[in-house]
Amino acid sequence: MASLLNIENLKTYFFQKKHVVPAVDGVDLKLNKGETVALVGESGSGKSMTSLSIMGLVPKPGGEIVDGKIMLEDINLTELSEDDMCKVRGKEISMIFQEPMTSLNPVLTIGEQLVEVITYHQGVNRASAVEKAIELLQIVGFSRAEEIIRDYPHRLSGGMRQRVMIAMAMSCNPKLLIADEPTTALDVTIQAQILELLKNLTKEFDTSILLITHDLGVVSELAERVIVMYAGEIVEEAPIDEIFDEPYHPYTEGLIKSVPTLTGEIERLYSIKGNVPSPDSLPKGCRFASRCNKVFGRCLEEKPQLKSISNSRSVRCFLYDDEEEVE
Amino acid sequence: MDVNVLSEKENVKSKGPGEDFILEVKNLKKYFPIKDGILQKTVGHVKAVDGLNLNIKKGETFGIVGESGCGKSTAGRTIIRLNKPTEGKILYKGEDITKASENQLRKSIRKDIQMIFQDPFASLNPRKTLGKTLMEPLEAHQLYKNKKERMDRVKELLDVVGLDPSYFTRYPHEFSGGQRQRIGIARALALNPELIIADEAVSALDVSIQSQIINLMKDLQEKFNLTYIFISHDLSVVRHISDRVAVMYLGNLMELADKDSLYSEPLHPYSKALLSAVPVPKKKGEEQRERIVLEGDIPNPANPPKGCVFHTRCPVAMDVCKEVVPTFKEEKPNHYVACHLYN
Numbered sequence: 273m274a275s276l277l278n279i280e281n282l283k284t285y286f287f288q289k290k291h292v293v294p295a296v297d298g299v300d301l302k303l304n305k306g307e308t309v310a311l312v313g314e315s316g317s318g319k320s321m322t323s324l325s326i327m328g329l330v331p332k333p334g335g336e337i338v339d340g341k342i343m344l345e346d347i348n349l350t351e352l353s354e355d356d357m358c359k360v361r362g363k364e365i366s367m368i369f370q371e372p373m374t375s376l377n378p379v380l381t382i383g384e385q386l387v388e389v390i391t392y393h394q395g396v397n398r399a400s401a402v403e404k405a406i407e408l409l410q411i412v413g414f415s416r417a418e419e420i421i422r423d424y425p426h427r428l429s430g431g432m433r434q435r436v437m438i439a440m441a442m443s444c445n446p447k448l449l450i451a452d453e454p455t456t457a458l459d460v461t462i463q464a465q466i467l468e469l470l471k472n473l474t475k476e477f478d479t480s481i482l483l484i485t486h487d488l489g490v491v492s493e494l495a496e497r498v499i500v501m502y503a504g505e506i507v508e509e510a511p512i513d514e515i516f517d518e519p520y521h522p523y524t525e526g527l528i529k530s531v532p533t534l535t536g537e538i539e540r541l542y543s544i545k546g547n548v549p550s551p552d553s554l555p556k557g558c559r560f561a562s563r564c565n566k567v568f569g570r571c572l573e574e575k576p577q578l579k580s581i582s583n584s585r586s587v588r589c590f591l592y593d594d595e596e597e598v599e
Numbered sequence: 600m601d602v603n604v605l606s607e608k609e610n611v612k613s614k615g616p617g618e619d620f621i622l623e624v625k626n627l628k629k630y631f632p633i634k635d636g637i638l639q640k641t642v643g644h645v646k647a648v649d650g651l652n653l654n655i656k657k658g659e660t661f662g663i664v665g666e667s668g669c670g671k672s673t674a675g676r677t678i679i680r681l682n683k684p685t686e687g688k689i690l691y692k693g694e695d696i697t698k699a700s701e702n703q704l705r706k707s708i709r710k711d712i713q714m715i716f717q718d719p720f721a722s723l724n725p726r727k728t729l730g731k732t733l734m735e736p737l738e739a740h741q742l743y744k745n746k747k748e749r750m751d752r753v754k755e756l757l758d759v760v761g762l763d764p765s766y767f768t769r770y771p772h773e774f775s776g777g778q779r780q781r782i783g784i785a786r787a788l789a790l791n792p793e794l795i796i797a798d799e800a801v802s803a804l805d806v807s808i809q810s811q812i813i814n815l816m817k818d819l820q821e822k823f824n825l826t827y828i829f830i831s832h833d834l835s836v837v838r839h840i841s842d843r844v845a846v847m848y849l850g851n852l853m854e855l856a857d858k859d860s861l862y863s864e865p866l867h868p869y870s871k872a873l874l875s876a877v878p879v880p881k882k883k884g885e886e887q888r889e890r891i892v893l894e895g896d897i898p899n900p901a902n903p904p905k906g907c908v909f910h911t912r913c914p915v916a917m918d919v920c921k922e923v924v925p926t927f928k929e930e931k932p933n934h935y936v937a938c939h940l941y942n
Contacts, residue, residue, distance in 0.1 A: 314805035315776075429896045430667075459666035459832060461893045464876035468892055486805060489878030516880045530810035532839035534862060534879055540817070541810040541839065547775050548805075 282340035310495035372433035383421030431462035627687035649850035662841030719779035777808035
């Protein structure tokens, strides 16, 4: 499979008065064409900041990409000017967010917002843009698309708004869709509808998805590969059909075990003790050491590197370092 | 159903079958007026809770699940009289609190029934230290003789919920989300309540923190013999913590059963769809579960559908569903459902 997105050693830091906060600290990530990869982590793990870095939307002033490359095919996105980036954004890469109400303009109709994107990126006239907008709304499941384009966002429910966002994101046939917690704000029955829609769209448009979420259930519905982030770093990478059975990193294992199941065989939930370390005072050794149940001396002193274990899996943990040496 | 009918027929004050229940809710309705025009005339009502019947046993955890807009939060708030009920009865330990005045409430349920909210940050005063916040209910109810005793009690509470007593002088912004929720729990526990209503208490938390809070709530229940009403949209969490679970849709109960029978053999088409819609981490070799994707959205509660409120989205709706409201009846032992399929 041809590679679409290739991130190397991405570092996005925030410069505050007293501290430097490494929100994303040396992330390597590859995404192939037509592939869906999930970026999983808790709040503060840097998953959203990774996606904003790709979009060139790191909050300024304060935030800055200090190192690394983001290659979309052969373009390095970090070197693009703002004008050039505008042409990429929405056309090559588009994004859907958690809260569709805040990302839609409340004083413009759905139609106006869709038409704006289409005319800007595709240079077509208004009439054909309107036609295209209606077609898109039909694709995302609106039966009354002609009426919906005249409606304002507040008239729509949460699930409908997210559909509009998806229609807008897909309007220019992007190569990459970044979905940042796309269903977190939605009810389960609506979430099921949106997940189904995303699945079908990627097949139809051959779009790659970078799915950002904390919900492991959603991950297993949609993604083929999972990348787990913790405190700005990738700690584990694995194919979807292996990670739930055999997680390598103690953090991944803890995450999986702390989610209650629908079948309810667990009496007491596993819980990872403590909290995510504050990014302005990260420990010297492994960033997970203070919460890890398998911690040993070396973890507190040295920083583990992301090591590949097999051709599809890698993990950042000393537990697997030793194994290799023994072999 | 039989219990409901019995206790309704008998006098409210009777100590009959109602004695086992810490809380009884009978035909509770809460309508919010919709006002429009210059004169703000009432043009309609949002029927947030429309004829709810519940009996909560002492010491159990009663889960209420449903999607947004189904009325589960309104139900919780109305039960403890944060909202004025439009109709119906609420009995706490046999005592009718439906029409009690604020003064009476303060003497009776305000101490005994407490609430934990979803967003602990929004429910803490940002200008008060943790100690002040937690001492306030103790002062209001004049439970301890002097400040020293109250402070001791607060420190004890902090210890109980797993916070360091030295946090006494800190402000809410200095805490993480999980710690804030622990504070919310400490506040709820301050007055030694018997019943705690937890409204989406763990929904805003990260999974690793969520499991800590769930475990804490379970421990406290055992320790203090608490009764919980656990309101959430997260079906897995509700299953984990509850003994009995009720499924709510558009202001009404659709199904009510012990958690095991509800999750393994849901009867109502809505419960089935809801359960099948939950994405679950799949293990190798596990079969793809069959998913029922419901069409459309939850209808507007200001104008609920005639007949069964679910018929507009129901995959197995019949003609009778559009006309007749199904009764809520016991289909199997302790398994209640409101659906024409079982009539």
